[in-house]
Amino acid sequence: MHPADSPAHSSDPEDFNLKDTNPKLGERWPSGGAYGGRGWMNGERYASTFDLVEQMSYLYVRVVKAKDLPPSSITASCDPYVEVKLGNYRGRTRHFEKKMNPEWNQVFAFSKERMQSLVLEVFVKDKEMVGRDDYLGRVVFDLNEVPTRVPPDSPLAPQWYRLEDRRGEGKVRGGIMLAVWMGTQADEAFPEAWHSDAASVHGEGALNIRSKVYVSPKLWYLRVNVIEAQDVVSNDRGRFPEVFVKAQVGNQVLRTKIHPTKTASPLWNEDLVFVVAEPFEEMLFLTVEDRVTPLKDDVLGKITLPLDIFEKRLDHRPVHSRWFNLEKFGFGVLEADRRRELQFSSRIHLRVCLEGGYHVLDESTMYISDQRPTARQLWKQPVGILEVGILGAQGLLPMKMKDGRGSTDAYCAAKYGQKWVRTRTIVDTFNPKWNEQYTWEVYDPCTVITLGVFDNCHLGGGEKTNAANAARDSRIGKVRIRLSTLEAYRIYTHSYPLLVLHPHGVKKMGELQLAVRFTTLSLANMIYVYGHPLLPKMHYLHPFTVNQVDSLRYQAMNIVAARLGRAEPPLRKEVVEYMLDVDSHMWSMRRSKANFFRIMSLISGLFTMSHWFVDIRQWRNPITSVLVHILFLILIWYPELILPTLFLYMFLIGLWNYRLRPRHPSHMDTKLSWAEAVHPDELDEEFDTFPTSKSHDIVRMRYDRLRGVAGRIQTVVGDIATQGERVQSLLSWRDPRATSLFIVFCLFAAVVLYVTPFRAVALVAGLYYLRHPRFRSKLPSVPSNFFKRLTARTDSLL
Numbered sequence: 081m082h083p084a085d086s087p088a089h090s091s092d093p094e095d096f097n098l099k100d101t102n103p104k105l106g107e108r109w110p111s112g113g114a115y116g117g118r119g120w121m122n123g124e125r126y127a128s129t130f131d132l133v134e135q136m137s138y139l140y141v142r143v144v145k146a147k148d149l150p151p152s153s154i155t156a157s158c159d160p161y162v163e164v165k166l167g168n169y170r171g172r173t174r175h176f177e178k179k180m181n182p183e184w185n186q187v188f189a190f191s192k193e194r195m196q197s198l199v200l201e202v203f204v205k206d207k208e209m210v211g212r213d214d215y216l217g218r219v220v221f222d223l224n225e226v227p228t229r230v231p232p233d234s235p236l237a238p239q240w241y242r243l244e245d246r247r248g249e250g251k252v253r254g255g256i257m258l259a260v261w262m263g264t265q266a267d268e269a270f271p272e273a274w275h276s277d278a279a280s281v282h283g284e285g286a287l288n289i290r291s292k293v294y295v296s297p298k299l300w301y302l303r304v305n306v307i308e309a310q311d312v313v314s315n316d317r318g319r320f321p322e323v324f325v326k327a328q329v330g331n332q333v334l335r336t337k338i339h340p341t342k343t344a345s346p347l348w349n350e351d352l353v354f355v356v357a358e359p360f361e362e363m364l365f366l367t368v369e370d371r372v373t374p375l376k377d378d379v380l381g382k383i384t385l386p387l388d389i390f391e392k393r394l395d396h397r398p399v400h401s402r403w404f405n406l407e408k409f410g411f412g413v414l415e416a417d418r419r420r421e422l423q424f425s426s427r428i429h430l431r432v433c434l435e436g437g438y439h440v441l442d443e444s445t446m447y448i449s450d451q452r453p454t455a456r457q458l459w460k461q462p463v464g465i466l467e468v469g470i471l472g473a474q475g476l477l478p479m480k481m482k483d484g485r486g487s488t489d490a491y492c493a494a495k496y497g498q499k500w501v502r503t504r505t506i507v508d509t510f511n512p513k514w515n516e517q518y519t520w521e522v523y524d525p526c527t528v529i530t531l532g533v534f535d536n537c538h539l540g541g542g543e544k545t546n547a548a549n550a551a552r553d554s555r556i557g558k559v560r561i562r563l564s565t566l567e568a569y570r571i572y573t574h575s576y577p578l579l580v581l582h583p584h585g586v587k588k589m590g591e592l593q594l595a596v597r598f599t600t601l602s603l604a605n606m607i608y609v610y611g612h613p614l615l616p617k618m619h620y621l622h623p624f625t626v627n628q629v630d631s632l633r634y635q636a637m638n639i640v641a642a643r644l645g646r647a648e649p650p651l652r653k654e655v656v657e658y659m660l661d662v663d664s665h666m667w668s669m670r671r672s673k674a675n676f677f678r679i680m681s682l683i684s685g686l687f688t689m690s691h692w693f694v695d696i697r698q699w700r701n702p703i704t705s706v707l708v709h710i711l712f713l714i715l716i717w718y719p720e721l722i723l724p725t726l727f728l729y730m731f732l733i734g735l736w737n738y739r740l741r742p743r744h745p746s747h748m749d750t751k752l753s754w755a756e757a758v759h760p761d762e763l764d765e766e767f768d769t770f771p772t773s774k775s776h777d778i779v780r781m782r783y784d785r786l787r788g789v790a791g792r793i794q795t796v797v798g799d800i801a802t803q804g805e806r807v808q809s810l811l812s813w814r815d816p817r818a819t820s821l822f823i824v825f826c827l828f829a830a831v832v833l834y835v836t837p838f839r840a841v842a843l844v845a846g847l848y849y850l851r852h853p854r855f856r857s858k859l860p861s862v863p864s865n866f867f868k869r870l871t872a873r874t875d876s877l878l
Contacts, residue, residue, distance in 0.1 A: 098575070103134055104134050141259075141260050147257075148254050216252070306351075309368055322372075323338070325366060327364065329364055365384050382406060382407050406427065435454070439453050451614060462523050473512050488556075501516075502651060531592065532658055534655055557580050670758045
């Protein structure tokens with residue numbers, strides 16, 4: 081185990097920056113090594129599929145099976161298992177009861193960096209209920225004689241070995257089939273192997289430390305168009321029902337509006353949209369209900385429909401509607417009632433389809449990683465390949481206590497498109513080295529890959545996943561990389577700060593070391609993508625409302641988290657929610673400030689331009705003012721040069737900024753996020769539950785603060801509305817004198833502009849606007865005075 085001394089956390093803002101690294105990627109095999117010329121390959125060779133990570137060498141031992149093992153003299157049977165020993169590291173297979181010819185097919189991997197011996201021993205033992213296990217035999221290997229294998233070479237064929245006695249002086253009864261070789265993490269056996277650096281993990285916990293690749297479930301939008309119903313009879317025969325339809329798929333419940341008139345044949349024509357996942361496990365459950373009182377609804381009929389009977393639609397063409405007979409709720413107890421139900425039943429008219437032309441949003445649109453529609457027939461060809469080497473982490477903080485000291489069992493998860501990956505868990509170290517490489521197909525470069533580091537809290541194997549106090553994998557930090565910011569074919573090797581916002585402030589939890597390469601396949605396809613709509617065309621032909629998008633995204637997140645949580649090993653709900661930013665829509669004073677200052681930084685460019693123009697008008701720099709006058713005269717005399725000059729100026733600015741272009745991907749910016757100067761109470765509010773769990777006094781204080789902020793926003797919005805209403809009042813005759821003056825001015829201006837060349841008008845207006853301050857009054861201009869006197873609708877506000 082690594083020493084568990086936690087690194088000192090520095091609050092220096094420089095620690096939050098991205099750092100360049102220089103890892104030894106794709107390190108070559110040496111022509112000779114510590115184990116002699118026979119142990120290593122004589123020629124140099126690359127592990128081509130793992131060229132973005134540092135090579136890690138392992139000794140692999142595959143224990144296949146045994147035969148003809150001797151029975152115990154006491155029980156006349158054998159409960160065999162195998163123990164693989166290299167120095168102080170011991171790995172064991174599972175044992176079989178009363179089996180003379182067991183088959184294990186298990187792989188053990190010993191890190192070359194931690195090898196403490198040049199001798200590998202494989203023991204076959206008989207498990208005893210009481211006392212020490214019986215020794216059946218062993219096989220010994222000299223590591224100098226172990227061959228080396230690098231994919232894509234075929235796997236090494238296992239061989240039969242006769243068992244030796246304890247002292248190695250003779251053979252004993254029985255044999256074992258083994259394969260022993262030196263390899264790297266590129267070996268096919270690596271993900272499923274038992275690792276020596278996780279020797280302390282046993283039982284089900286050993287399954288939770290393996291690296292895995294997951295695929296998100298295929299999500300569909302289920303559109304239920306409730307058209308009408310017929311012969312709907314109220315339970316109270318003396319009144320017409322106030323009818324609405326409630327639809328449920330899993331835990332998603334939607335309902336139509338109550339029909340405005342009381343009738344037995346209501347008409348709605350409303351769309352109810354759900355998120356469903358293949359394979360379809362839920363049913364569509366529809367009920368027609370009567371609003372008897374505001375607190376009581378009577379069920380008048382119901383129907384349950386499987387989802388696989390509905391048509392899968394790829395475009396906007398309408399699907400056929402169908403009538404369905406409703407079952408009477410609670411009906412059919414008596415046979416006479418059943419016969420009567422068959423003779424007469426209410427009906428409902430539905431148009432239901434599975435939408436294949438939409439992309440089901442399961443993540444925030446700001447960090448979207450996939451934009452393809454659900455139907456595979458509509459997918460385009462990929463435009464590139466994304467390769468990510470997850471090298472390791474540095475300086476992680478202790479996340480839990482183990483044996484009286486801080487400990488961290490870290491793994492990294494990555495999500496792009498429908499593919500999720502999870503590295504193996506490195507046990508009890510603050511500087512884990514994963515060196516695992518993964519590849520994704522890229523269909524749109526304007527997407528984001530998300531990587532998160534977590535602390536594995538399920539190494540004991542006995543945790544109850546559904547318990548209220550179940551262990552949860554702790555978040556260590558997250559990194560986002562937008563692919564459009566990456567240059568093609570370049571390898572980016574950086575150390576990204578892992579920043580997490582806690583109730584007491586932002587904290588650096590460590591650094592994640594990555595190697596990223598984005599390869600483009602076709603320049604023509606890339607150009608086409610940049611002019612193509614961001615989402616499939618159905619999002620624009622039949623768009624969802626903002627509330628629908630938020631609700632459907634939340635349901636899609638829950639479905640993805642539930643399905644991935646059923647995998648083995650599970651990708652747990654807290655991991656999926658953190659990677660998908662499930663709480664990004666919640667209110668936060670800090671985020672509001674950050675967004676406000678983002679807007680101000682955009683407007684600051686306009687302010688700077690206006691200040692520069694004011695300086696021109698004030699002749700603060702006479703040379704610049706003269707040059708602007710000359711440029712203005714040239715553009716007036718040759719107006720056809722205006723647009724070419726503008727575009728040429730932007731072209732030159734772009735060339736000038738090329739030398740200042742960013743050299744590294746973007747990362748979490750604490751200043752932009754307004755995380756460094758945030759008030760503690762605002763952070764406490766951000767981490768509050770919804771609905772709130774705070775005391776009434778705190779809630780009242782936060783409500784008053786929110787009212788103050790909203791009051792200022794209200795004033796700004798009111799001022800904007802006032803300016804717009806003043807423009808409208810120019811021709812509305814709300815102020816008869818102002819409108820009369822304005823229309824007389826419009827008539828005069830029309831005559832003057834008709835008889836005067838446009839160049840002369842533009843020249844006079846420009847020179848008048850740019851006139852020297854000696855010829856300008858400090859009082860507001862006449863148009864400004866006239867505009868500010870116009871009326872607005874503020875007089876009509878209560």
